[in-house]
Amino acid sequence: MAISLSVVVLLAIVLVVLIRGGSLKAGPAVVAVLFGFFLASTDMAPSVNKFMNSLAETISQINF
Template identity: 70%
Template sequence: MALSISLVLLLGILVVVLIRGKSVKPGPAVVCVLFGFFLASTSMAPSINRFVTSVADMIGQIRL
């Protein structure tokens, strides 16, 4: 059975868990979210997207 989840949703849950667990304070978390938001509008976005997609595909091909 394959489980498909959006990377944005997964990272959002991770940020909430880190904030609630006091590992990351809300201020730095907001800065990181804003950095990602603005990074998405740069010329590096397609390269980052291809890299993340290839890593996700590689993980998806692992058979246990």
């Protein structure tokens, strides 16, 4: 839960920065948000969740 919440916050910050910077207009941003919302209710959601969890675990194991 903590990983998914932090990813949501990070993506929200990126989305706000892109909209304010003019790189992304409000219309496509709404479409992207709705796509993510509806993707979460499909059968593909567990696969996406597993991928994101494995990616976060891999990143956390990297020693700099």
